[in-house]
Amino acid sequence: MENKKILFAEDDQMLASLLVYRLRKEGYQVNQIHDGKAVKEALEQGIPDAIVCDVMMPYFSGIELIDYVRNELKSDVPIILISAASNDENILSAFKMGANDFIPKPISPNELSIRLAKELSRVSV
Incomplete structure (x- = not known):
């Protein structure tokens, strides 16, 4: 996944730091944003x-x-949502709007990595 650019938006600084560190370690270029x-x-x-x-x-x-x-923007870029509010309503509306995946918090860096790689592999085929 070398040189893949990821926009990572999370307002929880601790969680963002952990997940961004992991993604960068795997070779992703991560643009970390907080709002x-x-x-x-x-x-x-x-x-x-x-x-x-x-x-x-x-x-x-x-x-x-x-x-x-x-x-x-008319883009089909893969979008993965993460949330502590992982009730059915949020999950369903995310998928209806066009999310590719939804991961409830607490989120495992391994799980995020695997799901992200899966979405990116679909795009590059």
Whole structure:
């Protein structure tokens, strides 16, 4: 997964640091962002190879992000949502809006790595 660009949006600094460290160790180029407004700004600069985003973010939720990427940017970039609020309603709306995957918190770095690699392999086929 060398040189794959990942946009990682999570407002929990401790969790973000742990997961971003792991992804960088695996060779990903990770753009770590802490709020929804910065996510939108980053996407205006260019679309990454994949997006990992928390559902509940300041300014712009993960669900709104999916809508923005799919309907305004017209991109099918893989989007993986992560959330502590992993109730059926959030999960269903994420998939309806076009999320590729949904991982409930607490999240294992190994699980994120495997799911991300799976989504990226679908795209590069």
